[in-house]
Amino acid sequence: MKITSTFASLLVCALGLATAVHGQQKKTTSILINPPGLPKLPTAEAAKEAAAAAGLNLTNIQGDIVVGMSKLFETFVFFSIADATTFKSKLRSDILPLITNAEQMLANETQPDTLVNIAFSQTGLTALGITDNLNDTAFQSGQLANAQTLGDPGTTNWVPQFTTGTIHGVFLLASDTQTSVNASLANVAAALGTSFTQVYTLVALARPGNQVGHEHFGYLDGISNPAIQGFDDNPLPGQASVATGEILLGEVNDTMTRPAWAKDGSFFVFRQLEQLVPEFDKYLTDNPIVESGLTVQEGADLLGARMIGRWPSGAPVFLSPLADDPALGANSSANNDFTYTAPNNATLCPFSAHIRKNRPRADLGAESKNTHHILRGSIPYGPEVTAAEAASNKTTIERGMAFTAYQSNIVTGFQFLQQTWMNNPNFFVKNNTGFDPVVGANHGAARWTEGNLDPINPTRNFTLVNDFVISRGGEYFFSPPLSAIATTLST
Ligand code: HEM
Secondary structure: OOOOHHHHHHHHHHHHHHHHHOOOOEOOOOOEOOOOOOOOOOOHHHHHHHHHHHOOOHHHOEOHHHHOOOEOEEEEEEEEEOOHHHHHHHHHHHHHHHOOEOHHHHOHHHOEOOEEEEEEOHHHHHHOOOOOOOOOHHHHHOOHHHOOOOOOOOOOOOOHHHHOOOOOEEEEEEEOOHHHHHHHHHHHHHHHHHHEEEEEEEEEEOOOHHHOOEOOOOOEOOOOOOEEOOOOOOOOOOOOEEOHHHOOOOOOOOOOOOOHHHOOOEEEEEEEEEEOHHHHHHHHHHOOOOOOOOOHHHHHHHHHHHHHOEOOOOOEOOOOOOOOOHHHHOOOOOOOOOOOOOOOOOOOOOOOOHHHHHOOHHHHOOHHHOOOOOEEOOEEEOOOOOHHHHHHOOOOOOOEEEEEEEEOOOOOOHHHHHHHHHOOOOOOOOOOOEOOOOOOOOOOOOEEEOOOOOOOOOOOOEEEOOOOEEEEEEEEEEEOOHHHHHOHHHO
8 A cells, every 4th residue: 555645644643642642652771870889670570579479569659759869850840730620630531641650660661751750739639629638747737837847947048939838739750851851741731731830840850970870069879768678679788678658658567547549659758959069068178177198188078978978989988987989889789788886986977977867777776666767769950060159169050959758757757857867966876966967957057066077086066157958948749659640639
């Protein structure tokens, strides 16, 4: 048969439509970055086997929950629901087929062109007519009501759109090109039409070149995320292995009462955290650790590493106390394999170090005693530091971290880590050790920290007059299971 050009173009058009209707084209390359040093996703085979044994349905869980900090391009689109009836009907007919589940993310062949996920705030669930109580007080009140608890200096630095109570939900769109992300967003927007309004958008992307996987201060990020039992049953040495219910609602060890439809969903915390990189660098060079044999720059690098608890490569100071060890940082079987084995001892890693504050390991006893695990999926946003900013030691263009975390309980998860550990100078391990010097917050007032930051002079007080991380606000969301998108949320 001779195919006329009109017929050919109709065929192409029909195929295009089929792609649009049935989801998206498949990719042969991964949409995830895979820097050495970060834990890899389990193989599809291993994850399916673990899930089958645990009775977990990976196709019902949204994909972003499990991928961790490995996205190349990710755009967050915060929206308001304008017409709930139309929104619900489009959610079921047009958006649900686009939603990427956890199983799809496990192999290149099953990954979509763009990961599309959706999550709702409490006001969003209310707008959809949901009256069930998800039983998390932080989620219910929203992040704005939590600003004081989190140590923010009020909401003066908040992105205005996070303060108006109009954010009902967020679309997460991630891919290996911004073009794919934009095309996917155009699909979503066309499908929802005037039933929703885009309130605020944050475009985020991994840093370039050898900084891929590193946050803006320069440290490899995403190394230590817990492995979820029933998804990844082969944790790396030192990696926490947590019951499904620590991350997913209604699963093993989730002790709260939840509506049945919320099972296998997860609370999604979003925070836009601006990072003052030139100011942070200047602080380090002005306050180096003075140790014989170290240059001023090496002393500054040591202070930075002790503030985080890891070197830029990811090597932990506990295992590599005086200098970075890039081979260790790149080795995911070794770079998380430590505990703070001698509680009350901070010679190797300061008590106030960011990673010790957030996961005190043996300071708490067995890892099973830690009920404050979160699954981070953050990604940097904003451009690299310019030469002018570096020369003036002053930030003029906003950059930072689109901080995201999943957990089954925001109060004992994200909120607890920020409020009770990072912002608390009387950290339970040892009193009077000070704030987390990087992310701890004191309502904008000066923070102090000693916490053995200086190994030579453990009581040396570092007074941090200005924050290096500025909260620009955010919101608390619920990432529902696909089954709820198909039913409760769309009918
Ligand atoms: C701009 C702000 C932040 C920066 C620059 C930052 C940076 C880092 C870095 C470099 C690591 C080490 C790499 C890794 O283990 O993945 C880390 C670990 C971690 N961070 Fe942050 N972080 C920030 C905000 C937060 C916030 C807001 C929280 C929670 C409330 C948090 C919780 C954690 C946890 C739980 C770990 C892993 C600790 C471990 O298991 O050893 N971070 N962060």
